[in-house]
Amino acid sequence: MKKQLYIIKIGGNCIDNPNELDTFLENFAALSVPKILIHGGGKIATQISQKLGIISKLVEGRRITSKEELEVVTMVYAGLINKKIVSNLQSKNCNALGLSGADANSILSKKRPVKTIDYGFVGDIEKINTEIIDVLLQKNITPVFSAITHDKNGTLLNTNADTIASSLAVALSQDYETTLIYCFEKKGVLRDTEDENSIISTLKFQEYQELKEQEIIYQGMIPKLDNCFDALQKGVQKVIISNIDFIKNTDSEHTEILS
Template sequence: MKKETLHIVKIGGNVINNEEALTSFLKDFSELEGFKILVHGGGNRATEIASEMGLKPKMIQGRRVTDETNLEVVTMVYAGLLNKNITAQLQQNNCNALGLSGADANCMLAHKRIVKDIDYGFAGDIDAVNSEIINVFLQNNITPVFCAITHDKKGQLLNTNADTIASEIAIAMSELFHVQLNYVFELKGVLETIEDENSVIKDINLDKYEQLIEQRIISNGMIPKLHNCFNALKKGVQKVKIGDASLIKSTNKLYTTLTI
């Protein structure tokens, strides 16, 4: 039996911070035909609100350290402010969306990250994705919108990387669907030269990925993003693309495609 296609789109970066870009993207996302899931981050907005509250977010190697107070802030911003604003805009575009965290309907189970060299506080690493309940939503014409909050089923919420959430959901849903995973951010794709926004590397396989790291063309935050991409491909996801907000338009030809 042929599997139906499921589009999973993770949105982050300056696309979320830019109201005009976000509005345009959500309109395009709403027009995607068939089954779809949206995953969003929102770290910059959480940092802004924490600062307004007199809190100074702690970052180590570009990753947020989530203490109890900052966990409250990111939960309010991710699962509340951003998630519900995105859901409301999708409803405006006639996309019947449901805003969710990992705790809702037990969609995603995680554990507090084990401390090795660095203690990231209440950061969560995913253990399981409830593909059965997510499929119930999809089959009832509901588009899930996941924020970057999970839980441990012991009453503890956890701040979890949105790129990882998208990858893990894609892997779990690939048993039921032909999954296409898309990472949308402010760049047109993986760039060969960071100063040239059109220097998109159109195709990257595992060997080329390792070469680009050695050449320092890929570095910093792009490495964990691509790690999630290749992890998804290795575990059953059919296609992974990275690009800007126009990525999901059929007319867009400039983006990065990843293969193994």
């Protein structure tokens, strides 16, 4: 039987709130199964960019990662946030080790090709090298990934943390029974964004298509859910969308994604 593995992504809202982050890390550290954490960036990178006088570029409403902004996200994601999380987890006796995709060539990506929009230094994942991750997990070490990858030609690339989480879950499903959990500010996928209690407890692909057509599911939830269904299709055992309560108590309300 394959060993269990939890792959948990926490979003920016959690990172922006020190108390919430600490509670999450407390519960994460207490999980007895092997686990991997992937963290997003939060508002700190934007605040530091502004202070440094770097002007964020938006093209057609999409954020562009300029060379200057790549330096800021590398500092903030792979440095400040990653090391704060790692040292916090260490204080909670979770033997964390922080990684970017460049480290041990763990996540190889390719600079997004320019079609209509040049996204700048944004990477699309090409390959996960599971060997080092497996070595760490076997040593009871918990990998903590920031959303920075590289192209193996010396260029770091800003990469979507949700996609890193699903790609890791898929790649590690070969050897582990993987549960992929996206923790964000809501209890799950909502049927009515105005009503925090309208949680869809299970979401099947067919229903997802219908809810998209009805524009009940829209905007940022679409790429997140696409990642979820993609992960399930590619061998991930279980996919959950929840708030941080689920990590402590799996009976708390959440959305389970079903194929």
